[in-house]
Amino acid sequence: MTPANENRTIPVPDALARFSRSWKSAALALAVGMIMLLVLPRVLDDFSLVQATVYAVMAILALSLGFVWGFGGILCFGQSAFFGLGAYAYAIAVTNMGDSTVPFVLAIVVPAAFAAVLGYLIFYGRLSDVYMGVITLTVTLILFNLINSTAGPEWKIGNAPLGGFNGIPNIAPLNTPGNVDDVIGPRGLFELSLGALLGVYLLLRLLLACKVGRVIVASKENEQRLLLLGYDSRLYKLFTFVLGAAIAGLSGCLFANWGAFTSPTVFGLAQSAQIIIWVIVGGLGTLVGPVIGCVAIQWLTTQIGTQQTINSNLVLGAILVVFVLMVPKGIVPTVGGLGVKLLGAARRKPEVSGDKRGVAQDDHHNATRKEAT
Amino acid sequence: MTTPLLETRKLNVRFGGVHATRDIDFTLAEAELRCVIGPNGAGKSTFFKLLTGQVKPTSGEILFRGRDITAMQPHEPGRFGIGIKTQVPSLFNGLSVWENVWLAARRVSTPMQTERVTREVLERVGMLSHREAITGLLAHGERQWVELAVVIAADPPLILLDEPAAGMSDAEVARTAELILEINRRHALVVVEHDMSFIRRIAKKVTVLHQGAIIREDTPECIMGDPFIKQIYLGKKPH
Numbered sequence: 113m114t115p116a117n118e119n120r121t122i123p124v125p126d127a128l129a130r131f132s133r134s135w136k137s138a139a140l141a142l143a144v145g146m147i148m149l150l151v152l153p154r155v156l157d158d159f160s161l162v163q164a165t166v167y168a169v170m171a172i173l174a175l176s177l178g179f180v181w182g183f184g185g186i187l188c189f190g191q192s193a194f195f196g197l198g199a200y201a202y203a204i205a206v207t208n209m210g211d212s213t214v215p216f217v218l219a220i221v222v223p224a225a226f227a228a229v230l231g232y233l234i235f236y237g238r239l240s241d242v243y244m245g246v247i248t249l250t251v252t253l254i255l256f257n258l259i260n261s262t263a264g265p266e267w268k269i270g271n272a273p274l275g276g277f278n279g280i281p282n283i284a285p286l287n288t289p290g291n292v293d294d295v296i297g298p299r300g301l302f303e304l305s306l307g308a309l310l311g312v313y314l315l316l317r318l319l320l321a322c323k324v325g326r327v328i329v330a331s332k333e334n335e336q337r338l339l340l341l342g343y344d345s346r347l348y349k350l351f352t353f354v355l356g357a358a359i360a361g362l363s364g365c366l367f368a369n370w371g372a373f374t375s376p377t378v379f380g381l382a383q384s385a386q387i388i389i390w391v392i393v394g395g396l397g398t399l400v401g402p403v404i405g406c407v408a409i410q411w412l413t414t415q416i417g418t419q420q421t422i423n424s425n426l427v428l429g430a431i432l433v434v435f436v437l438m439v440p441k442g443i444v445p446t447v448g449g450l451g452v453k454l455l456g457a458a459r460r461k462p463e464v465s466g467d468k469r470g471v472a473q474d475d476h477h478n479a480t481r482k483e484a485t
Numbered sequence: 486m487t488t489p490l491l492e493t494r495k496l497n498v499r500f501g502g503v504h505a506t507r508d509i510d511f512t513l514a515e516a517e518l519r520c521v522i523g524p525n526g527a528g529k530s531t532f533f534k535l536l537t538g539q540v541k542p543t544s545g546e547i548l549f550r551g552r553d554i555t556a557m558q559p560h561e562p563g564r565f566g567i568g569i570k571t572q573v574p575s576l577f578n579g580l581s582v583w584e585n586v587w588l589a590a591r592r593v594s595t596p597m598q599t600e601r602v603t604r605e606v607l608e609r610v611g612m613l614s615h616r617e618a619i620t621g622l623l624a625h626g627e628r629q630w631v632e633l634a635v636v637i638a639a640d641p642p643l644i645l646l647d648e649p650a651a652g653m654s655d656a657e658v659a660r661t662a663e664l665i666l667e668i669n670r671r672h673a674l675v676v677v678e679h680d681m682s683f684i685r686r687i688a689k690k691v692t693v694l695h696q697g698a699i700i701r702e703d704t705p706e707c708i709m710g711d712p713f714i715k716q717i718y719l720g721k722k723p724h
Contacts, residue, residue, distance in 0.1 A: 122615050123622035125581070323591055330588055333577035340537060340575070341589050341639055342563025 128445070128452045132398065138317045141400050145310040152306075153299050161302050166370055167410055168305040171403040172312055172363035174390040178402030179316050180356035181391060183325075185332025186349060187241065190230075190248030191387050193255050194223035194357035196378035198364025200259070203280045203374050207272035213289040219365030220358045227357030228350065235346040235353070249384065256379035279375025283368050296369070305366050309403070312359055316399055319355075328352050389428065393435050395442025404443055488551040490515045490643055490673050491536070496545035498531055498697075505531040507698040509545070513643070518669045520684045520705070521677045523694035524717055529677045530572070532694065533645050536675075537562045537569050549643075563592075568641035572648050574628040578621030582612055582631050585620050589638040606638045610664070625652055637668060644668065646676045650683050662686045681709060 131137050152164055177191045201222040205215035230251060234244055263276025272280065286304070288294040296304065319325040331338050331345045338345045368374045377383065386409070394405020409428065416424040439446050489512045496509040506528045513519055523529050534540040536547065538557045546555045549565050557565070577585050583603060590602040607613040610630040615623065620631055629649070636644055649665065650658045658680070665674060665687050678684050684691060685705045693701040693708060695717055701708060708714055 122618045124617045125619055323596075326584065326588060326591075330577045330580065330584075333579050334575060336539075337575045337577060337635075338588075339559045340563050340569055341635070342560055342592055343588075344558070344560045 126449075126452065127456070128448045131452075132448070137400075138314070142310055142314060145306065145313070149303060149306050149310070153302060158298060162298055162370075163414070165298070165302040165305050166367070167407045168302070168309050169363055169366040169370055170390075170410060171406045172305070172309050172366070173360055173387060174394070174402035174406035175309070175312055175316070175399060176356045176359035176363065177387050178391050178394070178396070178399055179359070180352055181388075182397040182399075182402070183320060183332065184328050184349060184352035184356075186353060186356075187245055188248045188353070188356065189245050189384050189388070190252045191356065191360050192383040193248070193252040193379055194227060194360035195364040195367070195383070196255060196259075196374075196376075197223040197226055198361030199368040199374040199378050200274075200280070200364075201361070202365040202368045203283045204269050204272040204274075206284045207280070208270035210284070211290065211292050212284065212286045216286060216365060219368075220361045223361030223364070224354050224358040227354045231350045231353040235349045238346075252379055252384055253381065256376050256381075259376040259379060275375075277376055279373060279377075281373050283372045283374065285369050285372065301366070301369055305370075308362060308366065312362070313399055313403075324348065324351070389432050391442075393431065393439075393442055395444035395446075398442070398444050401442050401444035408443070487515075489513060489548075490517070490550060491675075492548040492551075493535075494546045494548070496532075496535060496547065497543045498528075498535065498540060499543045505697050506535065506542075507696070509697075509699055511692065511699065513673055513675065515642070516669065516671075516673050517690070518665070518674045518676070518688055520688035520691045521675060521694060522679065522681075522684065522691060522708070526696075527694040528697040529694055530647065531697075533569060533647055533675075533677065536645060537567060563639065563641070566641040567643045567645065568636040568639050569645040570629075570632050570636045570647060570649060572651065574625075574632040576620045576628060576632055576635065578619075580620060581616065582607070582618050582620055582623070582634075583616040585631055586634045586638045589635045590640075593640055602638055602640075606634045609637070609667075610634045626654075626657060629653070633664070637672075641672065643673045643675070646674060648677055648679070650678060650680055658683055681705070685709075 125133075153161060156164060173191065173195050176194075177188065180186050180188050180191070198219040202212075202215045202219035205218045206212050209215060230247070233239075234247060239247070259274060260277050262274035263278065265273060267274045267276070274280065284295070285301070286296045320329065327338065327343055327345075327348050328351075331343075331348050335345050364374075364378065367378070390406040390409055391402045392405070393409060394403065395401025409431070412431075413424050413428065416422060416427050435442070441449075491511070491513040493509050493511045496506055496511075498505040509528075509532065511532075521529055521532070531540060535542055538554075538559050538561060542555060546553055548554065549567065552565075554561065554565055562569075577588070580588075586603045586606055587599060590606070591599045594602055604613065607616055610633055612627065612630050612634060615627065615631075620628065623631065629652075633646075633649070636646075646665070650661050653661060662683060665676065668674065669687075676684075676687065688705055691701075691703060691705050691708045692699055693714055701711065701714065703711075
């Protein structure tokens with residue numbers, strides 16, 4: 113049978129969409145990351161390297177929400193809760209245990225387990241998306257208040273005082289498994305953080321390419337159809353939520369290492385809002401976007417912080433408004449789209465006539481090549 | 486007597502004061518093709534929603550191959566082997582045509598089989614050339630074909646089609662009828678339609694719903710000759 117209207121062009125994805133979903137883009141992102149991993153420790157001074165480390169740590173957090181929200185369609189206001197749980201789990205466990213191996217694992221497992229319980233109630237209770245936002249936000253604030261009110265000496269887990277609003281200072285850094293004396297230095301922490309960022313990125317790209325990832329994206333597209341096909345969408349959403357929490361926990365662990373300190377502000381409203389801003393500014397529905405959004409905003413915040421004239425929160429608020437109104441897709445899709453247009457214009461110039469035919473042939477060529485693979 | 490593929494017993498749904506289906510006793514044999522007709526509001530869509538777990542019956546039971554599936558979760562009808570093509574195509578609009586069909590095929594097939602099944606099914610409905618297209622940007626007719634492909638790819642023993650020929654040209658309607666008969670060689674079908682000439686082309690038996698109840702079950706010829714059915718369809722061309 114022939115399609116209804118043969119003259120109508122087939123609405124295939126544009127060059128940018130094809131590129132962003134191909135392995136070429138993953139290879140490019142990883143290559144850039146690897147170069148930074150090798151070059152930055154050699155060219156940056158210690159202060160800048162420590163700065164770059166916190167960018168990488170926060171970028172992991174941004175990536176976790178970029179995945180949960182941008183691909184799973186779950187707008188989680190509580191990503192900072194999992195981040196904070198990761199930081200606290202590490203701090204408390206390492207103070208008690210000395211060796212950092214198990215605390216490192218706990219920093220990932222504890223937030224994931226917490227998300228599993230919370231997510232089970234939300235998804236298996238079939239609560240709507242609005243309640244998803246309300247519940248995650250509320251849980252974050254409850255954690256904030258809970259940890260905030262643990263100032264007295266009676267509040268401790270094992271040997272680790274929780275410290276209330278003062279937080280937990282002097283957190284022992286990560287060490288080589290089994291060797292408590294061989295602790296990580298600033299350079300090592302940078303490499304570990306950036307390496308973890310690249311690892312998480314690769315993991316998510318691989319996941320999105322296989323069945324589970326495709327079902328996760330499909331559940332965002334049309335949950336009803338997914339159910340009719342026989343997929344239990346609750347399970348896939350829960351998995352997305354738990355994986356996002358585990359990644360945020362990893363980020364929290366690295367954050368506790370970075371400053372050797374953690375306080376209840378990691379659970380705060382400001383922190384939760386900031387992650388959402390990173391994702392919106394960088395580009396929802398991409399993985400590179402949240403990373404770029406996170407680094408750009410943090411860099412800007414630091415720059416504004418060095419002067420006294422304007423309040424940095426005002427500027428951040430203004431940026432968010434400008435982006436939502438004028439660059440709704442975010443930096444990465446917008447810049448990428450411009451790049452593709454420029455490339456296309458440059459390529460088209462040599463052959464003004466037969467332009468369309470050339471493109472059509474190119475498409476046909478692509479199609480046949482894809483068939484072959 | 487062999488167990489029927491699908492059986493409903495005294496199926497009732499009430500939405501507040503509305504009695505949407507009344508004591509529906511419906512039986513479908515393996516590999517049967519049944520048409521369901523009835524004026525708007527007769528309960529056809531509700532009946533399909535009951536069979537796919539989207540609406541819970543107030544009373545009554547649904548049996549699939551003798552197994553009681555009345556209390557199923559929303560994703561379970563698809564697992565038991567009931568596929569549905571909805572009236573307004575329900576698809577993953579942001580994904581490509583290929584991915585839509587791939588997701589349906591993948592649930593029941595191995596990765597290797599999935600690629601083959603996806604290709605075969607797209608070829609069958611004539612949408613293979615559109616495999617890279619973004620589903621949400623396709624024309625309505627094309628989306629109908631894609632949804633049909635999605636349903637076939639999951640290979641369910643029972644396929645429900647809600648107005649498959651709506652909004653199609655004559656040539657497309659003829660092709661759809663052909664395709665339905667072809668699908669019927671391997672799958673049982675329940676087809677909701679209004680177009681009587683289309684029904685005559687595909688069905689041996691027709692069930693008539695009126696005000697939520699089954700009022701007749703007979704051959705298309707007898708149904709079309711029935712004055713009462715002509716009367717309840719008044720205002721609609723019986724062709």
